[in-house]
Amino acid sequence: MPGFNPSFSTQMRFFKLKPHWQILIALLCASVAGVALGNESIGQSGIGRFFMESCRFLGTVFMNALKMVIVPLIVSSIVTGIAGLGKMEGFGRMGLKTLSYYALTSLIAILIGLAVVNVVKPGLKDGQPNPDIKRMFDSKAVELGENPNEKVSSAEEKASSGSKTVLDVFKNMVPANVIKAAAEGQMLGLIFFSIVFGAAMIHMTGESADVMRHFFQALNDLMITITRGVMLFAPLGVFALIVPVMAETGLSTLFGTLMKYFVVVLLALGIHLFVVLPIMLKTLGRVSPWRHFKAMKEAMLTAFSTSSSSATLPVTMRCVIDNSGVSRRTTSFVLPLGATVNMDGTALYECVAVIFTAQVLGYEMPLTQQFAVVFMALLTSIGVAGVPSASLVAILIIFKSAHIPGLDPAAAMAVLLAVDRLLDMSRTVVNIFSDSCGAVIIGRSEGEKGILQGNRGDVFEQSF
Numbered sequence: 298m299p300g301f302n303p304s305f306s307t308q309m310r311f312f313k314l315k316p317h318w319q320i321l322i323a324l325l326c327a328s329v330a331g332v333a334l335g336n337e338s339i340g341q342s343g344i345g346r347f348f349m350e351s352c353r354f355l356g357t358v359f360m361n362a363l364k365m366v367i368v369p370l371i372v373s374s375i376v377t378g379i380a381g382l383g384k385m386e387g388f389g390r391m392g393l394k395t396l397s398y399y400a401l402t403s404l405i406a407i408l409i410g411l412a413v414v415n416v417v418k419p420g421l422k423d424g425q426p427n428p429d430i431k432r433m434f435d436s437k438a439v440e441l442g443e444n445p446n447e448k449v450s451s452a453e454e455k456a457s458s459g460s461k462t463v464l465d466v467f468k469n470m471v472p473a474n475v476i477k478a479a480a481e482g483q484m485l486g487l488i489f490f491s492i493v494f495g496a497a498m499i500h501m502t503g504e505s506a507d508v509m510r511h512f513f514q515a516l517n518d519l520m521i522t523i524t525r526g527v528m529l530f531a532p533l534g535v536f537a538l539i540v541p542v543m544a545e546t547g548l549s550t551l552f553g554t555l556m557k558y559f560v561v562v563l564l565a566l567g568i569h570l571f572v573v574l575p576i577m578l579k580t581l582g583r584v585s586p587w588r589h590f591k592a593m594k595e596a597m598l599t600a601f602s603t604s605s606s607s608a609t610l611p612v613t614m615r616c617v618i619d620n621s622g623v624s625r626r627t628t629s630f631v632l633p634l635g636a637t638v639n640m641d642g643t644a645l646y647e648c649v650a651v652i653f654t655a656q657v658l659g660y661e662m663p664l665t666q667q668f669a670v671v672f673m674a675l676l677t678s679i680g681v682a683g684v685p686s687a688s689l690v691a692i693l694i695i696f697k698s699a700h701i702p703g704l705d706p707a708a709a710m711a712v713l714l715a716v717d718r719l720l721d722m723s724r725t726v727v728n729i730f731s732d733s734c735g736a737v738i739i740g741r742s743e744g745e746k747g748i749l750q751g752n753r754g755d756v757f758e759q760s761f
């Protein structure tokens with residue numbers, strides 16, 4: 298049939314493209330479709346609504362498919378990672394390096410945010426608190442005052458498990474019930490249990506120790522293999538996730554009153570992603586940042602589409618091992634920990650958001666208080682989960698301790714939420730990229746030779 302073959306061959310050509318091109322094309326098509334659906338006449342039509350609902354359904358299924366791998370993947374990779382370190386000294390050394398890298402990069406990220414928000418001052422207009430944004434804060438406060446039941450923002454519901462203070466964030470680190478921790482997505486608790494489990498395995502000898510090692514190793518391989526299968530559907534999943542985001546956010550929100558704030562966050566994230574982390578890769582990791590960026594393309598696109606470091610973890614691990622050539626030993630220890638503990642983009646964002654809010658309310662925050670915000674951002678970024686909008690919970694915690702005069706935290710959150718999704722997508726990319734740089738740098742410091750050398754580490758069997 299003439300006319301049929303060309304489109305069929307176009308489809309075939311699409312599937313022959315490398316995965317990251319497929320995802321990128323899906324992302325672009327979804328942006329166009331999403332913006333079109335944002336137009337009321339299209340979005341509210343019967344077919345528009347059906348299309349949106351279908352996208353929401355498929356997006357949720359794709360996110361669930363990624364998430365279903367997380368718990369077994371985290372447990373198996375941390376256990377094998379630690380057990381593979383052989384001795385307790387090896388574990389101590391690797392642990393110290395990993396935590397130092399995470400603390401250092403998060404701190405640098407926050408300081409970049411602090412500098413940019415203080416120089417550009419997105420909350421001010423002509424040197425005065427921006428009246429348009431202030432009005433947004435006030436009208437949200439009135440709205441929420443009329444509907445007190447809505448006071449708990451949807452973000453808080455989504456991302457918190459009742460965390461109200463910094464201590465609450467860390468309280469579940471030692472879980473009373475590890476199955477419950479896994480079921481409720483309390484990653485810090487799960488990581489802690491896995492570390493204890495792996496460390497205990499170092500002391501085990503004999504046949505049962507070998508059985509355990511082989512079991513967790515096989516489980517880990519299996520989870521990565523499942524991830525590879527899930528990622529075959531990534532173009533469709535990404536398309537489905539992005540369409541509603543673009544339709545709901547709308548270009549007018551981005552290019553409206555909050556545009557300066559939006560740009561400031563992106564600028565600070567960009568400095569960290571394209572300047573600081575590449576410098577660290579070059580100096581500490583002695584690798585070409587460009588090649589590492591290329592190796593991480595698929596993971597970065599997945600992070601951008603899902604807004605979740607945890608959901609992206611399986612893909613990040615696969616890219617770091619398969620493409621950057623970091624050993625499984627290092628990757629298994631550094632990345633699962635990083636997906637929860639190391640959130641450079643999140644920490645930076647928290648700091649910018651809190652100081653921006655103070656600027657809008659006309660409160661000139663003293664330097665000492667700004668440094669208290671830096672400290673809180675560092676702590677909360679360690680504790681929050683790698684899920685969409687998790688930062689907003691951390692910001693709420695900082696708001697409560699920052700005592701900004703005239704602040705209605707719920708109203709401020711509601712305003713920040715207006716542009717949050719796209720910023721969330723961007724900071725998640727920074728979060729996972731920083732984790733991956735940590736794996737490269739720590740792998741290098743452990744004397745690994747295969748990193749970005751063309752020989753691809755200990756590559757997994759290609760089962761798909």
Ligand code: ASP
Pocket residue numbers: 604605606607640642643646682683684685686687688689721724725728
């Ligand atoms: N969505 C981010 C992540 O998963 C967390 C956040 O900043 O909200 O890494």
